[in-house]
Amino acid sequence: MADAVEAGKVAAARRAVDENIKKGQVVGIGSGSTIVFAVQRIAERNKKEELNLVCIPTSFQARQLIHEYGLTLGNLETSPEIDIAIDGADEVDDDINLIKGGGGCLMQEKIIASCSKKFFVIADTRKNSRVLGTTWRKGVPIEVLPMAYKPVQLKINQLLGGNAVLRMASKKAGPVITDNGNFLIDWEFEGVQDWMAVERVLQNVPGVIETGLFLNMTHVAYFGSPDGQVLVRTRKN
Numbered sequence: 001m002a003d004a005v006e007a008g009k010v011a012a013a014r015r016a017v018d019e020n021i022k023k024g025q026v027v028g029i030g031s032g033s034t035i036v037f038a039v040q041r042i043a044e045r046n047k048k049e050e051l052n053l054v055c056i057p058t059s060f061q062a063r064q065l066i067h068e069y070g071l072t073l074g075n076l077e078t079s080p081e082i083d084i085a086i087d088g089a090d091e092v093d094d095d096i097n098l099i100k101g102g103g104g105c106l107m108q109e110k111i112i113a114s115c116s117k118k119f120f121v122i123a124d125t126r127k128n129s130r131v132l133g134t135t136w137r138k139g140v141p142i143e144v145l146p147m148a149y150k151p152v153q154l155k156i157n158q159l160l161g162g163n164a165v166l167r168m169a170s171k172k173a174g175p176v177i178t179d180n181g182n183f184l185i186d187w188e189f190e191g192v193q194d195w196m197a198v199e200r201v202l203q204n205v206p207g208v209i210e211t212g213l214f215l216n217m218t219h220v221a222y223f224g225s226p227d228g229q230v231l232v233r234t235r236k237n
């Protein structure tokens with residue numbers, strides 16, 4: 001089972017890289033387990049083709065990957081405009097809206113995606129659920145300022161219902177701390193119809209720094225199957 005899922009991730013990552021990465025680009029590098037295969041493929045091609053890319057990381061993990069695979073590390077100060085960004089997702093709906101942040105990374109990912117002319121998502125087919133909350137049952141990750149976590153929890157529960165849970169660390173006492181020094185709240189929801197409205201509500205709660213809802217941001221999603229087939233979905237509007 002694990003190998004089959006990995007095969008799907010590899011297939012999606014290779015296809016996205018091969019179809020979109022071109023010489024001289026500034027490339028946003030996402031976070032998570034699937035992006036590792038994309039970076040591996042970029043590095044493989046870089047050896048043969050000398051791609052001369054500048055890679056902008058979305059996390060500590062992405063920065064390490066860029067180093068490990070001998071790619072050129074950049075930043076938003078010197079490259080504020082990104083040609084393409086590639087990233088994973090926890091769930092993808094019919095309109096290619098995403099839930100992200102299951103691995104604790106969302107704020108830098110969203111900034112990089114927003115600075116990119118094209119944003120591509122790579123995932124195994126389990127993520128292609130069409131309605132958010134179908135397969136991803138851990139809630140919407142929300143990055144919050146530590147001093148505000150409690151009122152933010154209360155306000156989210158009051159305004160949206162559901163259950164806003166502080167994410168606790170597993171190999172450290174206390175909460176998960178993001179790459180940006182913040183806490184994460186996972187908002188467990190039921191039956192949301194209007195994700196734009198939810199995003200507006202969340203963004204208006206003081207103390208919320210960013211949400212893991214990536215709405216109307218993704219241009220193309222690549223879903224890899226265990227047999228190596230890749231389903232490609234392009235945003236309709």
Ligand SMILES: O=C[C@H](O)[C@H](O)[C@H](O)COP(=O)(O)O
Pocket residue numbers: 030031032033034035087088089090100101102103104105106109
């Ligand atoms: O927090 C992590 C990021 O948003 C990831 O891109 C997302 O969780 C998907 O990760 P994976 O590729 O491991 O499924």
